[in-house]
Amino acid sequence: MPSHLFDDHFAPITSEIGLIDAPPVIAANAFLEWQRPLQLARNVRLTAHEIEGTFSSKIEALLPLTSVEARRFLFLPTSSKWTAYFDNGWQGSDVFGVVSHLAALVGTRGVRAVNIPDTIRKTPDGERGRFGATMLEMYSADTTDCAFLNVRRSVGVVNDGGRWRFDASGTPLECEQLERYSARRIRERFTPLMLDECLRHLGVHNLTSEFFNVTAPGYLVSKEGVTAVGLREYSLQDVRDALW
Secondary structure, three states: OOOHHHOOOOOOOOEEOOOOEOOOOHHHHHHHHHHHHHHOOOOOOEEEEEEOOOOHHHHOOOOEEOOOOOOOEEEEOOOOOOOOOOOOOOOOOOOHHHHHHHHHHOOEEEEEEEEOOOOOOOOOOOOEOOOEEEEEEEEOOOOOOEEOOOEEEEEEEEEEOOOEEEEEEEOOOOOOOOOHHHOOOOOOOOOOHHHHHEEEEEEEEOOOOHOOOOOOOEEEEEEEOOOOOOOOOOHHHHHHHHHO
């Protein structure tokens, strides 16, 4: 994660990663049971099928990216017990909304890991790049001892429109270096290396091709039918050209 997944080749899809402590089929089925009645009410049908191949080919199955609403959702096995989650939102996956709810539905843990390099800069045509962020959120099966919904722990730093901000709430994890949270330079209070250490503590040892390229199938869930008003489709290169 510190070096950015696949050197950010699939960013912004992979800039934010969801993890669910359950097999892919369990996570995908819980997602379908939750979303099917909601989508049928707007004449949208959900389909699901197994997906195999390399991590790259599985991620490419999400394309094209869409604005306004995500239309494809990917649940991938890993070399650990965690299932990885991504969707085709053009600004990156909506991990909080999906993974936190699935943790409650399945009765398990969920994780949101964010690692966005700070590349924002001024150019003759205006600002280019992305505001940086390094964040970790842990979701519980219920709201016990949680200050907000089922968020058990949230910690991270974000470049909030040109000003770095550090936030932490909930019960600290054993892996955290609490003494670092008083560092004078805000962006040094929670670094990609610190995020990586916490992920290792949770059993996510290395977000590399080897972590994702496993033989077990993943599941791709797709919406068919009515689309949200104003929805637009983008190739991954379209989005990257706009951001970079």
